[in-house]
Amino acid sequence: MTPTTPTYPGEATEEDNLMRDLIVTQNITVDGVIEAGDWFGPADGGPDVLEAVREQSARADAFLTGRHTFEDMRDFWPKQTDDTTGITAYLNQVHKYVVSTTLQEPGWEPTTVLRGLDDVRKLKESDGRDIVCTGSIQLTHQLIAADLVDEYRLFVYPTVVGSGRRLFVDGTPHKLRLTTSRAFAGGVVLLTYR
Structure with a gap:
């Protein structure tokens, strides 16, 4: 019999x-609040925030969204011909995964349609680098509820809006561990939790 090493809540195992x-x-x-509004634009955080986003993008080879966010992005980003942020180039080349029970033809390659959270689990089990989910509030809430999220990278903007949809819904307590924090010149702070 092979001895096993005990694990503790929250500790990574070999399978993890x-x-x-x-x-x-x-x-x-x-x-x-994570609902977009007048408080946020893709380049509002300044060049150092964009550089941090590029660094994160380089560690990921999968971009996960819900259908509404996917369609909004598909209708906007591929048409940007003078984008100096690098967002258009990244989104056009990264493999996109959209969770939808109704979408048939994504129309923005490379894209794979996932039919539900079981497909997201299978994606996590496949070979590759990080899978990043941005925006997609409804999908994010489902991922959190299904305990599929490994890490949160939160770009906290020095703004209070008072209302709007939030990252964590009422009645869903979570204990998170801060792994890094990074402040930027424009007042944005990147907090990374696992």
């Missing part, structure tokens, strides 16, 4: 190391 990390990356206000 075989799965890809699913990273939720959100732009968020100080009061926890």
Whole structure:
């Protein structure tokens, strides 16, 4: 019989190391709102925030969204011909995965349609680098509820909006561990939790 090493709640096991990390990356206000509004634009955080986003993108080879976010992005980003942020180039080349029970033809390659959270689990079990989910509030809430999120990367903007949809819904307590924090010149702070 092979001896086993005991594990403790929250501690990584050998099996955990075989799965890809699913990273939720959100732009968020100080009061926890992730719903886009006048408080946020892709380049609002400044060049150092864009550089941090590029660094994160380089560690990921899968971009996960819900159908609404996917369609909004598909209708906007491929048409940007003078984008100096690098977002268009990244989104056009990264493999996109969209969770939808109704979408048939994505129309923005490379894209794979996933039919539900079981398909997301299978994606996590496949070979590859990080899977990043950005925006997609409804999908993010489902991923959190299903305990599929490995890490949260929160770009906290020095703004309070007072209302709007939040990252964590009422009645869903979570104990997170801060792994890194990084402040940027424009007042944005990147907090990474596992």
